[in-house]
Amino acid sequence: MRNLLLFIARFHLFFIFVLLQTVSFSLYIRQNHFQKAIFFNTSNQITGSFYQGVSDVEEYFALRGINDKLQEENARLRGILKESEYIDTAAFTLKQDSSLRQKYTYIPADVVRNTVNLKNNFLTLNIGSNHGVHEEMGVISSKGVVGIVHKVSPNFCTVISLLNSNIRIAPKIDSVLNQGSLVWDGRSPQYAILEDVNAYFRIKENMEVVTSNLSSVFPENIPIGVIEELYVPSGEDFFKIKVKLHTNFDNLHKVYVVENLLKPEQDLLEQSTSGGNN
Amino acid sequence: MVITSILRYLLFFAGLLLLQVVVIDPIDLGRFITPILYVLLVMVLPANIKPWALLIISFVAGIIADTFSDTGGMHAFSLVCAAYVRNYLLPVFLSKDDAEKPLEPTLFSLGYRMFFFYAASLTFVYHLVFTFLDEATLSNFFSSMGTVLVSTLVAVILIFLLQLLLYRTKPQEA
Numbered sequence: 001m002r003n004l005l006l007f008i009a010r011f012h013l014f015f016i017f018v019l020l021q022t023v024s025f026s027l028y029i030r031q032n033h034f035q036k037a038i039f040f041n042t043s044n045q046i047t048g049s050f051y052q053g054v055s056d057v058e059e060y061f062a063l064r065g066i067n068d069k070l071q072e073e074n075a076r077l078r079g080i081l082k083e084s085e086y087i088d089t090a091a092f093t094l095k096q097d098s099s100l101r102q103k104y105t106y107i108p109a110d111v112v113r114n115t116v117n118l119k120n121n122f123l124t125l126n127i128g129s130n131h132g133v134h135e136e137m138g139v140i141s142s143k144g145v146v147g148i149v150h151k152v153s154p155n156f157c158t159v160i161s162l163l164n165s166n167i168r169i170a171p172k173i174d175s176v177l178n179q180g181s182l183v184w185d186g187r188s189p190q191y192a193i194l195e196d197v198n199a200y201f202r203i204k205e206n207m208e209v210v211t212s213n214l215s216s217v218f219p220e221n222i223p224i225g226v227i228e229e230l231y232v233p234s235g236e237d238f239f240k241i242k243v244k245l246h247t248n249f250d251n252l253h254k255v256y257v258v259e260n261l262l263k264p265e266q267d268l269l270e271q272s273t274s275g276g277n278n
Numbered sequence: 279m280v281i282t283s284i285l286r287y288l289l290f291f292a293g294l295l296l297l298q299v300v301v302i303d304p305i306d307l308g309r310f311i312t313p314i315l316y317v318l319l320v321m322v323l324p325a326n327i328k329p330w331a332l333l334i335i336s337f338v339a340g341i342i343a344d345t346f347s348d349t350g351g352m353h354a355f356s357l358v359c360a361a362y363v364r365n366y367l368l369p370v371f372l373s374k375d376d377a378e379k380p381l382e383p384t385l386f387s388l389g390y391r392m393f394f395f396y397a398a399s400l401t402f403v404y405h406l407v408f409t410f411l412d413e414a415t416l417s418n419f420f421s422s423m424g425t426v427l428v429s430t431l432v433a434v435i436l437i438f439l440l441q442l443l444l445y446r447t448k449p450q451e452a
Contacts, residue, residue, distance in 0.1 A: 013329050020337045020358045027351030040345045047346050054300055115303060117312045119412045122348035158348055250306055
């Protein structure tokens with residue numbers, strides 16, 4: 001026993017080193033998984049308020065750009081209002097408004113912090129559980145998909161950016177083809193990679209990539225990007241597709257958090273179904 | 279005396295944190311250039327600090343840095359590594375007398391050449407550990423090493439500029 005204590009005393013530095021590294025490493029491992037909020041991230045009140053202050057100043061200088069983007073989005077939305085359409089068929093059609101029910105609602109938010117220079121990037125938004133945000137909600141900007149909510153505090157939340165190696169998004173190519181999954185390869189913040197698309201599909205450059213209807217996180221047809229480059233590596237059956245993202249992550253201020261009103265019901269059903277199988 | 283120096287280092291770290299997250303991080307130098315200056319804190323703590331205290335201080339500083347950049351333990355891990363290396367590295371650059379004084383290992387106390395090697399090695403260790411934790415794979419070994427080298431270079435330049443800015447005393451004769 002005495003020898004053991006002497007041994008520890010002699011190499012105490014090494015033991016402290018190992019202890020501290022174990023703690024850091026466990027934090028590092030846990031960061032990469034969905035789990036309950038822990039204190040050590042930017043969604044806590046202190047860091048959240050700090051970044052809120054910084055972004056308040058920064059946003060002031062970006063106001064012109066932000067206004068332009070919002071106006072552009074308004075113009076696009078006005079275009080799809082009922083008033084902008086006319087009936088171009090002589091046949092009488094009945095549009096039943098009462099058969100439609102709201103599935104998605106949108107909560108506006110400001111990005112108070114954002115990085116693009118790591119392999120696993122996160123954003124911090126200035127809304128939290130007080131505003132109705134939960135984990136695993138989708139986040140979109142006026143241009144397209146941004147990410148998925150990770151951790152939530154009362155007034156802030158962190159978002160797994162599309163620029164994160166742990167995110168996979170179900171895409172739809174050219175508005176019809178539900179195939180593959182969209183990931184980030186950690187290279188340029190402007191491009192993502194579309195994986196696992198079988199080489200026998202007829203896919204061409206400049207086809208639009210949007211969100212799939214198979215996702216319960218994002219509404220259908222939210223733009224993601226456009227196919228810029230594709231080829232089939234020799235000896236493989238799958239395309240290598242490079243997608244130019246619509247969202248400019250270098251300059252992101254206003255976003256929307258998407259709430260799927262039917263998700264709790266769907267999750268419950270799916271859980272009980274898979275639970276029955278196991 | 280101890281209190282004022284603790285306060286001084288606290289302020290120094292707060293300034294470093296502010297510089298990193300408000301000024302350096304938002305500058306987009308491209309995905310592969312990510313200079314990180316927290317290691318400067320580990321560098322300039324006094325030469326006679328207890329090695330275990332150095333480890334604990336770097337751990338706490340790292341956790342705070344992680345909290346501010348959502349890097350969950352990566353800064354803490356890399357900083358503690360750098361601190362562990364410093365315990366063996368600093369005596370190489372100092373005489374036995376100096377190592378027991380509360381001497382701050384800066385550009386001016388070590389001299390330009392010595393400080394360059396000291397700073398470059400610690401910054402290199404820091405970026406090496408940080409980059410490979412970030413990549414979480416060895417499959418892009420060469421591009422990762424490129425990131426490490428370029429980021430180290432940029433960080434060392436920034437550290438030199440900071441030192442010139444912060445300490446206006448004349449360089450001591452080494």
